[in-house]
Amino acid sequence: MAVIKAVSSKAGIGQAIDYVTKEEKTEEKLVSGLHCEAETAKEEMQATKELWEKTGGRTYKHFVQSYHKDEKITPEQAHRNALQLAENTPAWKGFEVLVATHKDKDHIHTHFIVNSVNFEDGHKLQWSSADLRELKERCNAQSQEQGLHVPEKGKTFEGAEREETVAWSKDTYQLLKQAEQGKVKSYVQDIALAVLDCKEIATSRETFIRLMNERGYGVDWQD
Numbered sequence: 001m002a003v004i005k006a007v008s009s010k011a012g013i014g015q016a017i018d019y020v021t022k023e024e025k026t027e028e029k030l031v032s033g034l035h036c037e038a039e040t041a042k043e044e045m046q047a048t049k050e051l052w053e054k055t056g057g058r059t060y061k062h063f064v065q066s067y068h069k070d071e072k073i074t075p076e077q078a079h080r081n082a083l084q085l086a087e088n089t090p091a092w093k094g095f096e097v098l099v100a101t102h103k104d105k106d107h108i109h110t111h112f113i114v115n116s117v118n119f120e121d122g123h124k125l126q127w128s129s130a131d132l133r134e135l136k137e138r139c140n141a142q143s144q145e146q147g148l149h150v151p152e153k154g155k156t157f158e159g160a161e162r163e164e165t166v167a168w169s170k171d172t173y174q175l176l177k178q179a180e181q182g183k184v185k186s187y188v189q190d191i192a193l194a195v196l197d198c199k200e201i202a203t204s205r206e207t208f209i210r211l212m213n214e215r216g217y218g219v220d221w222q223d
Helices: 013-020 038-051 075-087 129-145 170-180 187-201 205-214
Strands: 002-007 031-034 060-067 097-103 108-115
Touching (some): 002 129, 013 038, 013 060, 013 097, 013 108, 031 038, 031 075, 038 097, 038 108, 060 075, 075 097, 075 108, 075 129, 187 205
Antiparallel strands (some): 031 097, 097 108
16 A cells, blocks of 8 residues: 655755665665756756756655555565656656655655756746645556555555544544534644554654654654
């Protein structure tokens, strides 16, 4: 089962690239560049920004495609799948993309670092919820074609009903119900869903904290 998430991060593009290409997490063959060389992606992306004089504002978009720890897939296959998605994402046409697959023991996942400036004409990356939905749909279709699990809303990897989010106050509960119905956008619901996703994948405290960090959330875990 593969899921695609957009990651919110305050790190600069150089820091993000350094993180996803750490030697202990990847091998050379599992780091690839789309419209750039993997080894010089940082420099090429920066050069594109300077060429079009667009070095300010948001410098990149970060996405993660992750597989459940029990999914029967190799790191190499996961990397090929990620490259295929990147190559066929319309909104990324003309943008440099770094693709790095991590072979962590708990689960296999791939990072996409997408430059915010188009190297062909200099326009800034436009990314909408519809673009993310289309990317997720292609990810699901890819899994289905390969005989892998396809995520179902409200269900775990094994197909069991997923536990509901519990609210400890009336106001929070009402806010979550409104968010479920699409009436409001709730950061509480976003955090709750992130916790459920990470809890399903992680097999240790350290992995859970790291997965939450990758989604842009800090964790203070105290026994």
